[in-house]
Amino acid sequence: MPVExxxxxxxxxxxxxxxxxxxxxxxxxxxxxxxxxGVEQGAIEPPASLVARFAAAIAAQLREEGE
Incomplete structure (x- = not known):
């Protein structure tokens, strides 16, 4: 399976x-x-900066749900 x-x-x-x-x-x-x-379908390989923004957004959502 490709990395993307x-x-x-x-x-x-x-x-x-x-x-x-x-x-x-x-x-x-x-x-x-x-x-x-596109990223989820493997058509786009995101730059590290975008991966970091996705991670921060998901982490923020999880923190809010934990409150």
């Missing part, structure tokens, strides 16, 4: 675990919805 596919599958799983839609992740990360979809 594994990264996309991991992003989708983490996003779902946090109870976020693709649109919610895009909004919180400041990225277009098409980028989230």
């Amino acid at each position: 596919s594994r990264a996309g599958a991991s992003l989708a799983a983490l996003r779902a675990h946090a109870g976020m839609s693709q649109q919610a992740l895009a909004d919180r990360a400041g990225a277009p919805l098409s980028t989230v979809v």
